[in-house]
Amino acid sequence: MTDRGGSRGCDACGDGELVVFADLGEIPVLCGVHWAGQDEALAAPVGRMVLAYCRACAYVRNIAFDPALMVYDTAMDTNLHHSPAFQEFSRELVAHLADRFALAGRHVIDIGCGQGEFLRELCEHAGCTGRGWDAMYAGRTGPDPSGAVFHTGFAPRGPGLGHFDAFTSRHWFEHLDDPYEFLVDLREQADGRHVRGYVEVPDACYDLATAGWEVIYPHVSYFDAYSLCRIVARAGWRVEATGTYFSGMFRWIEISANGPTPADRPRLPGRAARDAQLAAIESFAVRHAKEREQWRGMIGDLATNGARPVLWGAGSRSVQFLAAADPERRLTAVVDMNPRKWGRYLPGAGHRVDPPASLAWVQPDAVIITNPAYRGEIGRSLAELGVSAELLVA
Numbered sequence: 001m002t003d004r005g006g007s008r009g010c011d012a013c014g015d016g017e018l019v020v021f022a023d024l025g026e027i028p029v030l031c032g033v034h035w036a037g038q039d040e041a042l043a044a045p046v047g048r049m050v051l052a053y054c055r056a057c058a059y060v061r062n063i064a065f066d067p068a069l070m071v072y073d074t075a076m077d078t079n080l081h082h083s084p085a086f087q088e089f090s091r092e093l094v095a096h097l098a099d100r101f102a103l104a105g106r107h108v109i110d111i112g113c114g115q116g117e118f119l120r121e122l123c124e125h126a127g128c129t130g131r132g133w134d135a136m137y138a139g140r141t142g143p144d145p146s147g148a149v150f151h152t153g154f155a156p157r158g159p160g161l162g163h164f165d166a167f168t169s170r171h172w173f174e175h176l177d178d179p180y181e182f183l184v185d186l187r188e189q190a191d192g193r194h195v196r197g198y199v200e201v202p203d204a205c206y207d208l209a210t211a212g213w214e215v216i217y218p219h220v221s222y223f224d225a226y227s228l229c230r231i232v233a234r235a236g237w238r239v240e241a242t243g244t245y246f247s248g249m250f251r252w253i254e255i256s257a258n259g260p261t262p263a264d265r266p267r268l269p270g271r272a273a274r275d276a277q278l279a280a281i282e283s284f285a286v287r288h289a290k291e292r293e294q295w296r297g298m299i300g301d302l303a304t305n306g307a308r309p310v311l312w313g314a315g316s317r318s319v320q321f322l323a324a325a326d327p328e329r330r331l332t333a334v335v336d337m338n339p340r341k342w343g344r345y346l347p348g349a350g351h352r353v354d355p356p357a358s359l360a361w362v363q364p365d366a367v368i369i370t371n372p373a374y375r376g377e378i379g380r381s382l383a384e385l386g387v388s389a390e391l392l393v394a
Contacts, residue, residue, distance in 0.1 A: 010236070011178070011230070012052060012221075012227040012319055013057040013216075016055055017061075018054055018061060021052065021053055021281055021285060022051040023049070023050050023051075023285075024050075025048070025321060026049075027046060027217055027320065027346045028133060029217045030347055031347060032078040032315075033072060033076050033077075034314070034341045039293075040345070043254065044348070050062060051215070051222075052359060056223055058281065059223065059224075059225045060204055060221070063220050064219070065177070065246055077338065078136065079117075079338060080315070081117045084377055085373060086246075086259070086271045089246055090161055093188065093245070094126070097122065097168070103165075106165035107129050107164050107166075108165065109133075109155070109161060109164040110122075110130060111172060112131075112134055112155075112172025112173075113133060114221070115139055119168075119387070122146055123148045123261040128256045130147065130151075131162070132149070134152070135153055158189065159189065164195065165196070167196075168199075170196070173200075173224075174222065177289035178223045179221055179231060183231065184236065187257050187356045190258060192258055195256065195258065195259060197255045198252065200252045201250070201251050202219065203223075204223050204227075204252060206248050207222060208222065208281055209284075209289065210287075211321075213320045213321045213394065215288075216347065224251070224274070224277040225269035225347075229268050230296065236257065237256065239255055239268055239341075240262075241253070242254070242269065242341075249373060256293060264377070291325075291392070292324045295325035298392075299325060302330075303332070308332040308366075309331050309361055310368070311331055311367075312356070313335075313370055313371060313374070313381050314334055314351075314353045315334060315371075318334070321370045321394055326349060329351060333352075334353050334354060335357060335358060336355075341353040360385045366389055367387075367391050367392065369393055375391060381384075
């Protein structure tokens with residue numbers, strides 16, 4: 001379908017060719033891996049990021065993506081459940097889907113289940129059973145007291161999925177080299193049954209209208225509301241609803257197959273939504289370069305003036321930010337709430353990750369965050385640590 005850097009048809013609508021609009025050069029590939037030593041982190045693989053878009057539906061893809069570079073295993077940790085704000089969001093979503101999909105007594109499959117927190121909670125709350133797959137899953141495999149069964153590895157294609165009444169896939173769809181095939185296979189495995197589905201991805205409207213710190217190598221595709229609806233419909237699913245969660249950063253879509261036609265058709269995103277995304281695409285390359293240079297200058301100034309600047313957060317967004325904005329490691333510290341990351345090093349510029357409690361000793365005057373959804377939570381944590389610092393949102 002493509003040769004990297006060459007012509008490629010649109011994965012979402014299937015109608016147009018993808019047109020390059022931004023070349024970000026080489027960026028860290030394994031941004032969810034935290035290395036034991038700084039030399040290992042500095043030697044971590046990099047890959048080319050060349051963003052292209054479809055004029056017809058505003059779908060965006062890294063056309064330089066090389067699937068051979070990506071390795072998903074238990075060394076990768078992208079878990080967000082250490083955050084109370086994310087835990088609350090997850091609880092609310094569980095309650096919504098349990099009711100919306102009438103999951104009591106049903107069987108749910110979770111494709112890209114992470115460390116299993118969401119599926120466990122869904123099974124316990126809804127009274128359903130489930131199966132979850134993730135190559136990054138590092139917990140106990142097999143049956144779980146919640147009613148779920150967990151597998152370390154990629155979800156099978158075809159009949160290996162077995163019977164399911166509903167599926168969920170959160171922050172995995174954008175990683176797929178062929179997202180259209182994924183949706184078609186799921187619909188075919190429904191085998192005529194009425195099934196429901198929930199897909200959640202980073203919202204491209206947010207990512208490409210900002211500095212783009214979530215534009216990372218593992219994310220092959222970038223979906224806004226319009227392009228996500230287009231690929232779902234083209235794969236034979238009915239779109240039931242779509243919207244955003246978590247301060248507008250997460251785009252969700254509820255879909256169904258083989259069900260009754262609803263009396264009222266949902267109001268779906270139209271060309272106005274697509275045009276808003278096209279406008280963000282047009283200005284992205286300039287905005288990304290400007291933000292990168294501004295933050296390099298700001299971090300340098302803060303460090304030179306003795307402000308002891310730190311970054312709170314060592315997830316994928318932060319890895320991209322650090323590689324772009326602090327290649328010389330001028331920051332005094334990088335901290336994260338996930339204890340699996342403490343004392344380990346991030347790919348790109350090789351920053352070490354420390355526990356948040358260390359900031360009580362550092363006493364920074366400036367704390368940078370890359371995700372505004374955590375601003376209140378981080379502010380409260382700093383106050384508890386006795387740290388009075390300016391919070392800066394990148």
